[in-house]
Amino acid sequence: MIKQFLTVLAFTFFFISCKKENKNDNKKLNVVTTTSMITDLVKNIGGNLIEINGLMGSGIDPHLYKASEGDVSKLVNADVIFYNGLHLEGKLVEVFEKMGHQNIKTIAIGESLEKNTLIGSDYFASNYDPHIWFSVENWKTITKFVIKKLIEVDPKNAKAFEANGKEYLAQLEALEAKLKNTIATLPKEKRILVTAHDAFSYFGKAYGFTVVGLQGLSTATEAGVQDVQKLAKFIIEKEVKAIFVESSVPKRTIEALQAAVESKDHKVTIGGTLFSDALGNANTKEGTYIGMFEYNVNTIINALK
Structure with a gap:
């Protein structure tokens, strides 16, 4: 299955290569995300300055997710792809790594966290628990990372990304306080x-x-x-x-x-x-x-x- 997917991917790269090279700089940044949590985060930072396509919607299990042909089109036309990493998306990670050699920027948000903050596992392929979004502190670190990466890809909108990110970080601070009060x-x-x-x-x-x-x-x-x-x-x-x-x-x-x-x-x-x-x-x-x-x-x- 993965071999067939990569074959389709290779052909699609060939047919759209000229299109990507001739992309109009005035167009919005084309962003693809994997899980719905990442889609929501990037949308909060990018706002109306980006076009965002999330691969996985409500109720979708990323551990078992299999890419469709429609996903291939989204991926190969992306300017940047944000994914979780830590083997959450299974074999899709192999695809993202190959795309990094095709001038499509792929970013694993899990890389923003220090290894000593990750929870290890003897039973999972990555040796780390990939469910990093269930710590608001983690999510704040990841938010700052995504702001930085969006600015690297689209520097002309740096001020807007920074302003949106600052507002979202304030919302996460408020969420953290509210959660702690409820749990208490x-x-x-x-x-x-x-x-x-x-x-x-x-x-x-x-x-x-x-x-x-x-x-x-x-x-x-x-x-x-x-x-x-x-x-x-x-x-x-x-x-x-x-x-x-x-x-x-x-x-x-x-x-x-x-x-x-x-x-x-x-x-x-x-x-x-x-x-x-x-x-x-x-x-x-x-x-x-x-x-x-x-x-x-x-x-x-x-x-x-």
């Missing part, structure tokens, strides 16, 4: 978050939660019967009140976990659906990074109280 209402002993896959470790580290995912860091790994039974035992021992499904992960695994707990005469509810690897629907509050984070925290706190 939940006793520390109740801060145990059980989800479909292990996407919330940065959240747990930042806000004092014990986080356990039924699946591993990647949804490509399947949870077995032993995984379900082990986590069911943990839930009973810790008297966890609620567990959570995720918008981009089938809920059957969490329903199986709930059934395993209840088979041992312990009650646990499904506390709601959290947004993990993708934002909510476009034109909704949850369709933004800030709205998604507020929604997630409110859902978690209300279910665990």
